[in-house]
Amino acid sequence: MTVANEPRIVGLRVGRRRDLSVAASPRPPVSWLVEAPAAWEATRAELRIDGGTTVAARPYGILEDWPFAPLRAGAAHRLEARVIGVDGTASAWSEPCEIRAGFSSGTWAAPFLHLAGPRRTAQPFLARREFSVADTVVAAELQVATHGVHHARLNGVEVDDAVLSPGWTAYQHRLPLHLTDVTALVRAGATNTLAVEVAGGWYTEAYGFGETAERFYGDQPAVAPLLRLRHRDGHVEEIRPDDRWRLSGDGELVSSGIYAGDEIDLRRRPHGWEAAGFDDAAWETPALSEPGRQPEVIDAEPVRRIRPLPVAATPESDDPECVLLDFGQNLVGRVRFRVSGPAGTRVVLRHAEVLEGGRLSTRPLRAAAATDTFVLDGAADTVCEPRFTFHGFRYVEVTGYPGELDPADFTAVVLHTDLRRTGWFSCSDERLTRLHENIVWSFAGNALALPTDCPQRDERLGWTGDAQVFAPTAASLFDADAFFASWLEDVAAEQRARGGRVPTVVPQTLGRLGETMAAGWGDAVTVIPTVLHERFGDQRVLERMTDAMRAWVDAVADAAGPERLWERGFQYGDWLDPTSARPDKAKTDPGLIATAYFARSARLTADALARSDDASAAGRYAALAAEVRDAFVASYVTPRGRLASDAPTAYALALEFDLLPVSLRSAAAERLAFLLRAGGYRMATGFLGTPLVLDALLSNGQEWAAERLLLQTMCPSWLYPLSQGATTMWERWDAVRPDGSLHPSGMTSLNHYALGSVGDVLHRRVGGLACAEPGWAQVRIQPWFVSALEHADVAHDTPRGRASVSWERDADIRGQIRVRAQVPHGVTAIVDLGDRAPFPVGAGTHTWDATTPVRTLAPIGVDSDLALIADTPDACAVVSRSIAGHSPEMAAEFDAYIRWVPGSRLRDELAAVSAPDALVTCIDGALAALTH
Template sequence: MSQLEVKALTCEYRSNPLGIDVIHPRLSWKIQSDRKGTLQSSYRIQVALDEAFEKLAWDSGVVGSEQSIHVVYAGEPLEARTRYYYRIRVGDNFGRESDWSDSAWWETGLLNQSPWRASWITPASAQLDPGTEAAFLLRTSFPVSAGVASARIYASALGLYELHVNGSRVGDEELTPGWTSYGHRIQYQTYDVTALLREGENGIGITLADGWYKGGMGDGLFRYGDRRAALLQLSVTYEDGTEAWVVTDSDWKAETGPVRYANIYHGEKFDARLVREGWSHGRYDASAWQPVETIEGPTNKLIAQENEPVRVTEEIRPIAAIVTPNGDTVLDMGQNMVGRIRLTVDAPAGTRIVLKHAEVLDREGNIYFGNLKEAKQEVEYIAQGAGTEAYAPKFTFQGFRYVRVEGYPGQADGLPLDRFVGQVLHTDMARTGSFACSDPLVNQLQTNIVWGQRGNFIDVPTDCPQRNERLGWTADAQVFVSTALFNYQGGPMFTKYMRDLKADQLPDGGVPFVIPNVSNGDSAAGWGDAAVIIPWTLYQSYGDVRLLEEQYDSMKAWVDYIRAQGENEYAWNTGFQFGDWLALDAKENSYVGATPRDLVATAYYAYSTRLLRNSAVVLGKSQDADAYSSLLEGIIAHFRGEYVTPFGRMASPTQTAHVLALVFDLVEGPIRARIARDLNDLIVENDYHLTTGFVGTPYLCFALSGNGYHQTAVKLLQQQSYPGWLYPITKGATTIWEHWDSIKQDGSFWSDNMNSFNHYAYGSIGDWLYRSVAGLDMDGTAPAYKKIRIHPKPGTRGMQGASASLESMYGEIHSGWRTADGLIEVTIRIPANTTAEVLLPGAQADQMLVNGSAIASAEGMSCGLATAEGLHITAGSGEYTFTYRNDELFRVAFTEDSFVREMLAYEADKELLIRHLPEVDRPPLKFYVKNLTLKQLIKDTSKGITQERVAGLLAELNRVEYQ
């Protein structure tokens, strides 16, 4: 019997979300089918108030449609604090109908349907200093009768909070309520505490720390307010339908507890001797505690949690304990991670253990704190002296691989590694992508990219996780977003970030450098463009039209802001610009690359205008689409007139100038081909090294691969010497560095200033690894990978294979290729309800097998034309393995017009070159020959290199085969 099933139901990207404030939630699902080429032809959705689906809130009826993502709920108006169950069945293009799916659910939050019953509370200032750095304990007791059906807590804080009920911790979320634009939006969380309540007296406890709201750092940026406060309401629903409430009010009590100090950047101090045993139980005696007071708080700004919470997602053990030349005892976690250490100890009361965290050791082998700047990254634990004790800080996080340990009992005889565990913290996004290839160093690069993303996605996409910065820099976010969405499901994370950007956007349309905004700067090219690039990328990756609609006014305001800045409406040549930040062609003592800042700004102006125009088309805003199309034409014309010479070369000779012109489609035709060739020459002449910075690097390999120079891009990728992506790996990096030489070749550091060893921006190369190396891409005409583009590139010198997988909104997509003995094998997996355009280089239909049979008999696909690019195939859902041979793909192809430098790139070619033309390896020719062609060598008879000798070289070179 054939199988057609509906699986993986989600509501607003999430499985069974608890407490969402979406009036018209969107439902998505995936289809599993045992037949190739399956497309959905219809769906039916039922939503009910009960699991038996007897109390229907919506029955869509049978809807003829292929849509299986973001179907908007269109039933009865949703009620607050209510659970809705839903199920789905589908029909397909083969006339089959599935059974009903297993049911899933969502539960609404407060929906802003009624005012909060609770009040914001804080310790009365006369008793407890609100400026103290110790965390507050807030508590109350309340009775519960028999017959509880359900119980929910809705809670938030000005600061960070952790909840306990009857001695048990509530939930596993960390660093709640998260970091938002507190002046406009503060999240609340919803917790199911039904199982924690008991008949009789019960207790609730809140631990309240500074967090991002009040916690300070060297320059005091984070002072949204000077008083912490908590807000909580507990709803208890009984089986007879009655309801009871417990809320924060003036009857609560307050005290300090064991957390004597807590700061996001500096760390935490915990004195276990001050633990108040049983303080969150109902019958705890709090008569000596201090009163609280209610204060006016931003209740009208409360929103339900929008993204996945921060959680402990992994635990790793230290790989070694070392004693440094300075005599420090240091744990090596084996991985630059972000989170905290959980320690276990048996120690006398008052024993003081101090953990200080760092990313690297210096070249002498000592732990290095210099790049932390003012951030202390220090955790102190004072033992209670009551047997085995365990502790992990709650209101801070550190970026580290190494931990200096002081005061641990017996550490002089060696630290017991099993007493220390690294707890990895980050926003708990679902892992969706994977990439691997035949080069182990490139595989380590991918691993580093993923760890960099994990470490910098702590509720906000930040630049770094260790020094006194850790801010949501917009440029870092926008250059990395495409890579991020391959590795993890980032829909909710970036939705939250974009809403904060819109909230913090300036009245004139300018965009702050960091989001949430805690800086004084705003509106630079490549930074503010996050307002446009990120919503468009989310639309492309997930088909999220709603976010595009929400952000459209913000996107438009940003482009209109730029339009008002320049000396004319087509240029952006005024104001402060970061330019190609941290590019290696910068002048000495400057961070700004050599590419003219107005060129960078105008290129980004064109790019954002293009994406805004595209967004207007998607949203049906035809007048805007026409207006911004005209604007785009003017910007491109200005760019060409200002930055491209009449002979078709870039006026600026930098790699980044060429990259932006190509990738942002600012040039076309022969001029585009000339600029692409010039970019290739710039890379080759620089011995396959880059000089690009923040704005050029993300697109560099795309500019090469997309214009006929994929081999150069791969050679650039695999460059192990400085500067390049693999150089840090040769120095032991396990994350992405801020600088190409954060650790220099002699082992010294770039500087103490601005030298993060976990800075994900240059990890944006991951996008190219998935799309170009593995060949897994989308057809831009249908978002969310409804139409897939598979274009592997076997025959790439230096690569014998690559593969990538992506769990898309429709299901898993896979593209993989490998070569051996001239045989090419390409494997693909296409999810149901999608199609793929497959391009196989060097394949011929009559000489290829598909799943072991001739292509003519293959189910689920059709063979198209063979072109110079390869064989074009249209494939429906299913798994396919293509096998074929083409020896020409694995041969080098040099001519008399080839530059000598091209023959120096690979050892096999270099050996043949020197054997046939030994003069090229001897002075004086050796010093300049690489920029000459073979034809130029022949023409200059003084060199003694004849056409016959070159012909012999070419004959042997072009017999070289590689795998």
């Protein structure tokens, strides 16, 4: 960020979304940034609407309350702002923010258009309407509600660049309304044509697994387009859905499905149907139906085409009839390609994340066909791209392509909700930098209309547990406030329909499976609003969700009973604990996990109520949190700090959720480190333990254990997937086995962000940049000087401006480190470099020198203590790889039973698996080389 020589306001906007200033309500929040010299101090801001009324505001605008009279539906205004200093100086007025009030007044009365006699389930259709526009029209807005997804054109021109509009919400509770300013596309004084292509999308998709899959919302798509034309004299004319529209089910889109893909027959294209003068006499009069509920504007960015990716390679295929394309990156989107060929030629594209034996591996897709089919019409240089689907893939199999395929004619089009990137991290270890980018790719791909678990198989659902554990990392990477705030509206709506119980997926389309009341999943309703308040200063969403937070905690209290222990009913627990053969049978007792989350959510609810000035209710929930904490200690904690479930996740939860007496924290952290070392510092946590384990170590004096865990390369670990070519995060730690084979389970996704929750630790700990007060009013600069790293860099566009921290070791004196930081205007920072007491600094650029202890490594060999070997970087991996090189079966046996604990020699453990002398000697030499 360039610091201004003079104070100024930039980034003025209304609402939460960043791409447009569309007011989704009569009183939208207002935000802006102040850029000024570090020494200049702001005292207030002033806002001015339409060059007239001026009001005072706080100087730093983070989702501030609307200060003017409520907006009227459809109104347009110009908003400006300036900032005033304590010395009385004022900045210039900002660039005006053009506001459009994008909400409806009164009751939505536009009916839905749909085919009167569809010939098949989920049949796509085309809808068109010609109309005359007077030359007095000065503005036009298109409002579209859809049971499904749509793509609109006005006079043959796309109305906007959104795709899969209007996205997916819990339709039975919240029907989205997509708004577009189409003033520039209207032809005043002429005949105009509004054309809409409609498919079922999420509305007609079948949800569930195998034979249990069924449609949840409806069998057929429908659309309600309403064009509002504002005339010079102020009156509004509406082009509404009625019997003057004409529909056709015989367009080029033959079929479409989120899971299945699109089938497009270009020979069926009705040329000219989007323009005036097209003969639609053979088209049918639409059936009309009432909307059933009031559509509402969604205050979040839409899905867009984000970027193109070229083909990276063309792997050899064992099928001469197909060509394989490798885009070099597991991504979410679809493929656009150019082709020429005879009419009737069928070009088929199948998608997958991985290859097996020279072919696409479609087994992980389960029932999702993930196939796009194009039937050519004989035209030359035709550009083909699916309309209403998306896939999770890296590889594409092309069959039926006419002539020789040129990879340059194929492009992957990346799709996701158009979130603004706000966080960056890099360091001297390229593996950690790549891990971070894998995390970015996974969240971006699964941030498609709502936060999903995976983008490729017959699922792609809003699992609440995944979103809960990943929300802090999402907030470190993207401006995700609008995205999550919108989804929380669906969470609250689904919860209200269940008397306080939060389903495990939102929107809830999974029948009984989705109705499970599970700890760590339902707690999304308390955790995510808290994250949005802390990271984005979003007090409004916290206040709006307080009732939902209370309802969830009350429901859990009923389930737990007077003992305050939530031990009844099914729990997902520490899902996909790698030490367990079954995903739901983790080593940590599910009752311990559920009770820990019960205590945390009660505390978060009390804190939210306190911020809302409801002291009485805050006191009740604080007392409840204390009761649950006491019950947790009495039932699960021994007097010496051991937990009833002697597993890493149990200790991580107890430490990070502050459930232990201060006197026992050190013992619990030591035990956590002991257990991790005993496992060779391989991951031993699932979805709920993984986000917490590094913080639990680092906050309690176990930095070396944290470093060994973070930099582990053996399976399971954060870095292991990189050795298998991973470009996104995996659902399972061993989704691809060390021998290159896919995990045999039917639940294997190579793009799942939950285990990427370590991304927030990379920013806060390794980079050393953390939010210390809501909205980044204060930052904490506290780098973790990982001994194996030479440097690290982190930057974040906070709601108050760009903040950054970088640190680098002295090339000659390893214990000397230079730290640099940028603190935004109006922000204070607390700096903790470890070698002195923490100290405050103000805005500006800062540089400090720090000293850190240098760890020396003792020589090791096969006669060394097992704990000493485990504490040596890469030693466990060297032993395992050496044994595997001799015998994979012996390595599997050794890795399964070895416990790297003090008091035993490696030579004795090797003898237990009958390792030959030559192998022992080889391992001894390899270990000795690590510390030379």
